[in-house]
Amino acid sequence: xxxxxxxxxxxxxAALASRLxxxxxxxxGDEAKLAAELARHKCDPKKIELxxxxxxxxxxxxxxxxxxxxxxxxIVVGMNMLKNGEGGVFVSAGNTGALMAGGxxxxxxxxxxxxxxxxxxxxxxxxxxxxxxDTGANAECKPNNLLEFAMMGSIYMEKVxxxxxxxxxxxxxxxxxxxxTTVLKAAHAxxxxxRDTKGGVRFVGNIEARDIPHGAVDVVVCDGxxxxxxxxxxxxxxxxIFRLIRQKFMSGLLPKMGALxxxxxxxxxxxxxxxxxxxxxxxxxxxxxLVKMHGSSNAKAVKNAIVKTLPYMxxxxxxxxxxxxxxxxVTGSLE
Numbered sequence: 001x002x003x004x005x006x007x008x009x010x011x012x013x014a015a016l017a018s019r020l021x022x023x024x025x026x027x028x029g030d031e032a033k034l035a036a037e038l039a040r041h042k043c044d045p046k047k048i049e050l051x052x053x054x055x056x057x058x059x060x061x062x063x064x065x066x067x068x069x070x071x072x073x074x075i076v077v078g079m080n081m082l083k084n085g086e087g088g089v090f091v092s093a094g095n096t097g098a099l100m101a102g103g104x105x106x107x108x109x110x111x112x113x114x115x116x117x118x119x120x121x122x123x124x125x126x127x128x129x130x131x132x133x134d135t136g137a138n139a140e141c142k143p144n145n146l147l148e149f150a151m152m153g154s155i156y157m158e159k160v161x162x163x164x165x166x167x168x169x170x171x172x173x174x175x176x177x178x179x180x181t182t183v184l185k186a187a188h189a190x191x192x193x194x195r196d197t198k199g200g201v202r203f204v205g206n207i208e209a210r211d212i213p214h215g216a217v218d219v220v221v222c223d224g225x226x227x228x229x230x231x232x233x234x235x236x237x238x239x240x241i242f243r244l245i246r247q248k249f250m251s252g253l254l255p256k257m258g259a260l261x262x263x264x265x266x267x268x269x270x271x272x273x274x275x276x277x278x279x280x281x282x283x284x285x286x287x288x289x290l291v292k293m294h295g296s297s298n299a300k301a302v303k304n305a306i307v308k309t310l311p312y313m314x315x316x317x318x319x320x321x322x323x324x325x326x327x328x329x330v331t332g333s334l335e
Contacts, residue, residue, distance in 0.1 A: 001029040001056035001074040002094020004296045010093065011037035013302020018047045020307055026087060028053050028078040053077040056094075059295065063097030067105060075099065079106045082288045088313035089289035091280055091305050093297045100137055103286035110318065112325035115141070116285030117149045118224070118292060119156055120231055124215035131157050131166075132212075132220045135227040135281065143186035146170065146221050150191055150201045151328060152284040152321050153219040159315040160282075160308075166218035169207035171226055179206060191221075194328055279305035282312055284321065289313045 001007055007029055014025050015038065024047050027034050031052040038048065055073040057066040067076060075094050079102045082090040092099055096118075103116060117134035124130055133153040138145060150168045157166040170188055172180040177188050184206075194200040207216050209230060222230070279301065280291035289312045293305045311317075 001053070002059070002092050002295075003293065004093075005298060006093065007033055008037050009297060009299045010302050012041055012299035013297070014048060014306065015041035015043040016299060016303040017306035018043045020303075021310065023088070023310065024049060025306065026051050026078075026081065028074045028081070029056070030054065051077065051081070057098045059095050061095060061098070063095060063101045064105075066095070066098050067101045075102055076106070079103070079288075079290075082290070083107055089291060089309050091291045091293060091302075091309060093293035093295055093302070096136065096292055096295075099283060099290065099292055103283050103288070103290050107286045107288040107290065110285055110287055110322050110325065112328075113148055113152075113285040113321070115145050115148070116283055117145075117152065118227075118281050119153055119284050120227075120281040121161075122212065122220065122231070122234070124213065127215040128163075129161065130212065130215055130218055130220055131161065132222070132227050132231060133284070134222065134224040135231050136224045137283070138224040140225070141183065141187075141223040143183055143190050146183075146187040146223070147190045147194060147328060148285070148325070150203065150219060150221045151194075151324050153221065154201045155320045155324060156282060156284060156312070156317055157218050159317050159320060160311040163218050165202055168201045168203045168219045168221060169205065169211070169217035170203075171209060171212075171220060171222035171230070172206035173208070175206045175208065177206065187221075200328070279308040282309070282317075284317075287318060289318060 003010065011027060011034055014027050018025055026049045028051045031050050034050045053072055053074040055070045057070055057073045057075050070076060075092060075098050078090050078092065081087045083106055100116065109116060115138050118137045119131050119133040120135040121129040122132045131153050133149040154166050154168060157163045170184065170191060172184050178185065188206060191201065191203040195203050204217060212220055212230065280293040283290040283292055291305060291309045294301060
């Protein structure tokens with residue numbers, strides 16, 4: 001029931017996904033509204049189950065209070081289903097804070113993980129995607145948090161996005177190891193120390209923000225404040241460029257002819273920056289496969305989030321994180 005286009009886009013996206021995967025799908029929310037929406041779409045009724053939840057958490061509610069008081073909300077009901085083994089992965093476009101709170105209070109943190117993080121795919125033209133961790137869960141971080149983000153992001157990149165031995169970079173104001181704040185210097189030292197450990201990461205050093213769009217590394221590590229700014233600045237800049245290109249191509253007969261010839265390539269460029277192509281962002285560090293979709297997700301984004309998140313469950317990412325955290329060396333950090 002969460003997101004700007006719920007429940008219509010969620011139900012339609014689930015119906016589309018049900019045609020592409022074998023796994024059954026449970027849609028949690030107001031059953032009468034869900035049933036009315038589902039009747040508008042063709043799907044195998046045996047593959048979609050409606051689970052009633054009479055309450056919903058809105059985007060402007062205080063997350064912790066909402067999770068604690070609205071026990072029959074779609075987020076709480078769905079997350080309890082995940083905890084009890086009634087589902088393998090929980091996907092939602094709802095209140096981000098409520099999803100984080102539910103992940104912590106209902107699922108709990110993976111033992112050894114100090115703070116969960118949101119990991120978002122970042123499009124690299126011609127090279128697929130990088131993974132940006134964190135993009136909003138933690139505005140301030142300690143060095144060991146950034147080390148954990150690097151480890152969790154590396155596992156997700158390998159197990160879900162099929163990138164073997166992913167490289168890791170720490171966002172900083174320069175590439176030199178003595179650059180940045182006290183926290184970033186300590187994080188650099190921790191990451192370097194864990195290069196060769198069993199649970200370690202392929203840390204290549206500091207990277208600057210301008211290097212991210214070129215695909216300098218596979219996993220980009222930063223605190224949630226910096227990551228959220230990077231993500232939203234990129235989205236805004238990309239769509240501004242597309243609008244400018246459209247204006248230039250519509251300014252005369254010759255430009256319009258050129259636009260017609262290049263329409264296919266322009267569509268590919270637009271799709272590369274379209275969040276709906278990549279599905280959702282995993283919340284890493286909790287004891288369950290939890291995925292946050294964009295608040296404005298349409299049916300296409302919902303479908304992709306469901307389909308593309310299946311490896312998160314099938315490849316046991318949570319179990320791999322639980323194992324890897326035991327091998328990280330965090331002593332000497334700024335606790």
